[in-house]
Amino acid sequence: MGRFRKRMDDSYQPEDNSSDERYNLAYKRVKRIKGFYIHALVYVLVNAFILLSISNSSRVGDAVFWEWQTWNTVFFWGIGLVAHGLSVFGKNIFFGTNWEEKKIQQFMDKDKENKWE
Template sequence: MQNQFQEEERYLRAQKRVKEIKGFYNHLFWYVVINIIIVLIVVATYDWDFGQIFNFNAYSTALFWGIGILFHAIGVFGKGFVFSKKWEERKIKEYMDKDKF
């Protein structure tokens, strides 16, 4: 009975983790899509006038939303999500395996 409870608990934790990761990638997908649309609108509106195309107001949404994406990534993957200890160990093992031959 205890083993079944632990197995169900592990499943629920894994399910929650998958939902968190899926939520992050969904958030990232919409960030990219919306910001591509904004860039296209800015370019079309200012007819390639580079003085206006590189105006901060046109890209403030991308900047501030990008900061939100960064915090979302930290919340989902943890502080060391880019170069974590686990990543470092995986890379060391990978290079050691390549060096065998």
């Protein structure tokens, strides 16, 4: 693979950590995060506009407001937004990096405290 080696999380990292390559990787990551935040902002603004326009044309308690057609854009676009977020922040969004090692150490420390020595 040349100058890149595969990491455990299926991403590629340059073998030599020159500052230019690290800067380029960091720049691309920041652009991806910024793109997600823009996507989330557009999602909120567009869906707020849709829901407000429907609520202005009918009453909130009216059956039209609670129909599937009113909420399907929010639902399906929300699925796309979640997928975008997972692609940007990675699969470790909930557990973080080294979560397993930290948990194992925490349990080992807890067991050590509970032993009668």
